[in-house]
Amino acid sequence: MEQATLLEVKNLKKYFEIRGGLLQRVTGYVKAVDDVSFAVQRGETLGIVGESGCGKSTTGRTILRLLEPTAGQVMFDKIDLAKLSREEMRRKRKDIQMVFQDPYASLNPRMAVADIIGEALPAHGVTDGAEIRRRVNETLELCGLTAEQGQRYPHEFSGGQRQRVGIARALILRPKLIIADEPVSALDVSIQAQIINLLQDLQVQFGLTYVFISHDLSVVRHISNRVGVMYLGRLVEIGFAEELYENPRHPYTQALLSSIPRTDPLAKRERVILQGDVPSPANPPPGCAFAPRCPKAMEVCKTVRPEMTELSKSYQVACHLFRTE
Amino acid sequence: MLIYIVRRLAAMIPILLIVAVVIFLFLHMIPGDPARIVAGPEASAQDVENTRIVLGLDRPIYEQFWEFLSGALQGDLGYSFRTREPVMDMISDRIMPTLELSFVSMVWAIGAGMLFGVFAATKRGKWQDQLTMFGATTGISMPSFWLGLMLIELFAVQLGWLPTGGNQSAEHYILPAITLGSQVAAIIARFTRSSLLETLGEDYVRTARAKGAREMRVVWLHALRNALLPVVTMTGMQFGFLLGGSVVVESVFSWPGMGNMLITSVSMRDYPVIQAEMLLFAIQFMLINLLVDVLYAVINPQIRLDS
Amino acid sequence: MSQSVTPVSAAPGVTIPVAADSPARQFMRRFSRQKLGVAAFVVLVGLFLLTFIGPVISPYDPIKPDYNTLLQPPSAGHWLGTDEFGRDILSRVIYGTRISIAVSLSSVVIGSVIGTFVGLTAGYYGGNYDSLVMRTCDVMFAFPGILQAIAIIAILGPGLHNVVVAVAIYTVPQFIRIIRGSTLALKNMMYIEAARSVGIPDRLIIWKHIFPGTFSIALVYFTMRIGTAILIAASLSFLGLGAQPPLAEWGAMLSSGREYLMSAPHVALFPGLAILITCLAFNLFGDGLRDALDRKIVD
């Protein structure tokens, strides 16, 4: 089991400074990621869900050190990424790649697709032109595009095709881990399925490990082995997908699941409609962040922040309802 | 808001100090010995030496700087080399004509610029748009001294409608203000147009239409107010430009303002006056920036100054 | 403009196919639609040609005086008349093209290259370096351009080389601001982050991703600044700080012509028009470029 852990995030924090006033002094912090810990096993897919602004993307970007973590460790293959120098980290990026949410904004409109995909190779030591071309074409085909299409520019592609380009860019270095940040959210449902299938196929073919970030619970359920639920910068529940969806423990997860419209016009079900909005991460409530909206809130929830509690070896939840005393 | 303004004003002090140092060093780098010039073409070596002492230029440079700085902090800018008048008095004589002229120019430039800009934007792509923008670009491309001289020739000399120079009455403002403001008006027109075209494509403009608002209302109340934000910033920048442009225009229209005085002072190496004027320019510039930021916040509720 | 437009009543979905195109080709297509821009471009090409073939086509020697033909109004012999030394104004205006364009172009090139470099690095790296650059720019902005130029010339001495330096120095902070602004915007683009995520080094990101992104704005601004540079150089010559006689520089011609504004207006009129037209052409060309490159780029 130890051997199988590829990525372990320990107590990761990312605070953004809020600057204000004249001298641009720091007047506060947005606690975008606040003490998040989880592990990802080789070959598995860990899904992370949560509402907009809860810190999913920030988690992903901090792992890759596209943002510098405020605190915490990111153990990747037994190396703490947070401790590497900028240049070491740059080279390490060969092994960890990212697929971005917006297939429109994440491709440079001024570069031909083949250049976008092949650009990473020289940065990691492959300088031979023919070799680069060969590998670009190979990767294009893997992702369902043709070599001829490589000569085109992003604006000539549909959203789904662009996302394939984005995946090809991530894949060309043959990484061990891919962090996919909402890779299908911007796509139409009929295209979504194509991309999800592609990701699954590639995972099998190359033994990839995924961290799959999405706000779409159905997609996460479909693709993930394990799922973590985030709320306001914190992980509130994590466990195997089956268990989490069949039997959500955290009141937030329960509400989330019940909020999703079902494609069955006749189904009658009980809905938990939450009151109010997600609080600002710059000014989170003192106790449990969910307490103000929680239908099951207790007195203690307002003051004490619940810690992650292991319900079983593979299932953890951070809620006072499940405190083990 | 008030606290914000006070704090901004306070923050100007260190910058002004730097500006003062820069100006001072800069001036002393410019070749040309003021004592020689002030003493006059027929002065003997002794006369020049005397003049140097009178002007205080015989002392070490750091002492001169210290005197300038400590004086400036107490509101004493020294005496003009040229006229021996207190610089403060000279400036207080000159600043109003310049400010008045800048203000009048700015008012008409903003008025005309916005009007034309809005007009062009609403006629986007049609010949009216093209013509207006062509005119505006011509305005930007015209050397102001040329325009000024042409206006004098036409309206003062040929037609005799307006005076050629000076600032005695309202009539005197017309030609210099047109000359000084035309470039700014042209820039504002272009800027307003492009800014308005952008806001006209915004979702809230569609919302306004969906409410049933008439087109006039949509343009002037919904789109323009938002389009004004970048226009305000740019207009503020133009004000600085205007102060610079007044150097040329004031000389063409013998306007007794700061620009005119600056030219004389530079040609005479009248350090105290140049220093004071440059400092004043810098202060004006910063005050205008502040004003722009405040205005911006007034127009745009999303900006909160006191945070 | 070569594309024909199908009437609206055409069968649903039928359209004229558009060649699959690169950004450059797209740009050409869009630019060719800017009527004023194209016209301005033609004028500019003409001006550039003039700088080469000017000596061949100009009817007279631009600096050889003829004291028998002082200040003559336009005539068949001298299309634009003669100046106070009896020199042919047309020939001088033609020769002046070369000087005015060389001066404005070189000063703006120098200014924009330095400004772009500093702007890119300041915007990308941020931090103290950025603050320092921006404060310096603020101080420079606090002084009106013409004053800056006068001061710089006062130190360096008059002459065309120094006009180039002065205008370049004046141009630098403007470019820094523009380029830094758009660098800041681009820096937050997803595709920059994507490039970083695959391990592209910073300097390559700046060079290959950010610079091309700022390029269009820089180009538009570049053309417009040339107009401004011509005007500043002219003002400096007007104040006697620019070109030295007998060089045929438009500003200097205008400056000496102003004395005859009432008795022989053509002396000032034609160099003035030359400045106006050139400046106008650069500005309109810049407008056209901007519209063709991106509607979002504002003045």
Next chain:
Amino acid sequence: AGDKKPSELVIAQDANPTTMDPHDTQDTLAYGIQKTMYEGLLGFDKDMKVIPVLAEAMPELAKDAKSITFKLKKGVKFQDGTDFNAEAVKANIDRLKDPANKLKRASLYTAIDHVEIIDPYTVKIVLNKPFAPILQAFAHPAGLMISPKAIKEYGKDLNRHPVGTGPFQFVEWKDGQYVIVKKFDAYWDKANAAKVDKITFKPVTESASRVAMLKTGEAQFIYPLPSEQVEAIKGDSNIVVDQAQSIIERYVVFNVTKKPFDDKRIRQALNYAVDKDALAKVVYKGFASAPESAFAPKVWGFQKQQMYAYDVEKAKKLLAEAGVPNGFEVTLWTPNDTVRAKLAEFVQQQWQAIGVKATIQQMDFVTLTNQLSVKPEESKLQVAISGWSPSTGEADWGIRPLLTKNMFPTAGFNVGFYANDQLEKFVTTGLESGDEKERLNAYGEAQKTIVEDAPWVFLTVQDNLAGKRKNLSGVYVLPDAALDVRGAAFQ
């Protein structure tokens, strides 16, 4: 349309005055204004001849030229009511002489040792050395008499509070806008009392704007009127152009310590190469004349000399003799005002014909002055456009500061470092002799020497041009370019 008879005069000039303190003034423009309010013991008439003003008659210069005695007019009062008398004269000269005052015009009176009051209306001025031009020094506006009360009262601020004996008294001075004077009712000379109530002097730097003001009637008198503008007002029947020869001579100065200008033949060649008549026509539209000596005819002591006629062949021959048959290259400095720049351009064109390639370098006036005011070994000057107007109106001041050894910068203006022992001798004689004939003789020789030795290219003597409305009289420009407006009157 004929103008109504106005009582107020507006005069537009090209600059601001710098001060209203005549003892501390160095610009002629300020003197023009001061002379409405102040009077001196002596003065110049239209042709630079010295005449008595507050002195009863022309004073007596002692034979040894070491003292001079003035008899003063009686019944003269300053505008503040103070009497004008010997005390007042002494107060003025003492003020000028006091080194603590550091007055700019003190140097003009260094020859004075002290003042003796003989009686209330007679003063004797004792000199410390023979100094014949002392008469001109007293005719110079620097010798204008200030009210002793005002001297005491205002001290340093005198420059803003002029009080004299003149026909006008001070009203207001707004820098950059105007100086206003009004009629002084208690003026002593009823015959020459002011004929207008008020005069406003306005600075209008742009010459086209000045002309426009004259045309529209906003100003009744403008000075200077650039020769280029004359054409523009020719057709206007309400305007007349005042033209009179000035004492300003323009020349190109050689740095005679620099090769090849140490060779007289080169200097002469460059003189021959310039067509002075064409110059007057092209640069001054004919409002100038070819020079006839080292200074202008209206300067006291002038004698017409045989000048260098325009002769390209001769010039070429001289160059060949000097060993540079194909000419050479040279940098020509010039101040950056339009007229002098044009002058430079003209010279450049002329020299081109004999193969001398001049590169013009314009400098602002201050920079140029600075570049020139250096020791011989530091000077970078080759040749420069220059000019001189001897403000005392006599020969000594037209030669000595420019061409004698003691006047190398920074002591004087011998910026070309010209030195000629013979010339020094003539100048000393002219300076120290009390005998007019001897002096005139000495100056004649001096002029001959200068012209022959050609330390300059003698270019032109320009005219003073002013524009005025036809109904205005009594306003004119003195040869030294100062205005005399005291007699201004409208018809």
Next chain:
Amino acid sequence: MTTQKKLLEVNDLCIAFRSQDSVVTAVTGVSFSLHEGETLGIVGESGCGKSVTSLSIMRLLPLETSHIDGRIQFDGQDLLKLPIDEMQDIRGNRISMVFQEPMTSLNPVYTIGKQIDEAILLHRKMSAKEARALTLEVLKQVGIPRSEAIAKEYPHQLSGGMRQRVMIAMALACRPKLMIADEPTTALDVTIQAQILDLMRQLRQETGASIMLITHDLGVVAEMCERVLVMYAGQIVEEADVVSLFQEPKHPYTVGLMQSIPQLTKKVSRLVPIPGQVPPLTKMPPGCRFAPRCQHVMDVCMTENPQLQKVADGHSCRCWLYGKGGGLDGASDITRG
């Protein structure tokens, strides 16, 4: 609840856009009707013409570049033939609209209250004070707490969900007969979406307004609508009441759509995507527009575009599988099992 009276009837709507290069036809031959009190859903992929259709009803498409053909009958008036000022009287008054982007659809420089006041004052003769009272009332109605305070705030001070409530309040202020909601919840989080949908259901009951709900989320359609139009590439491909659409989808596109959505309740190992992609407007296939992606494609599909035809009671479909004699049997193949 549904009466038979038709409130809105759209006939053969064609919408084309002219650009410098070409003319593209975004919507072709769209016909449908909406009854009083009914909620009609329009679903389809991005770019299929949903928004354009709704904007054309409001006549909010850009005048210079768009061209609308067909007939839009609203309450007996042909909207397309109305003079512009009469149309402006209808907008926001009898037909109102809620847009997708609550973040950008409110004018950032005016307070919430002012913007709703304006909507009222444009159509009702009343004083500013009365308008404000009404504003506060509708704000309360859409569940905004502290409505007086909120009315004085600016849009940026509100969260996305609140802004969408404000948009709905603005749309309802004049009691319109028809409210067009163009993807009102797409930009919102699921928990907030649930709030807004709940609110809309409630308001529909209270005001009796007809709603045209545009969305690409089949779940939202299932929960909110009575009748559904499915659009593909500018055409309606299927029209049915909500239950039969979900239980017996007819068109291969509708079926594919349903199969490609991962289900929350049951896990399949692999999704069944619709292959290929929506053809761009400039390259529409000559026959059935879905043919290139269709698993059941036949020769006829490649050449001829089928008509929308009735396949069951209140259920029509544009597909050759049901063509020429209503081959309903073909349908059973593709209906998911």
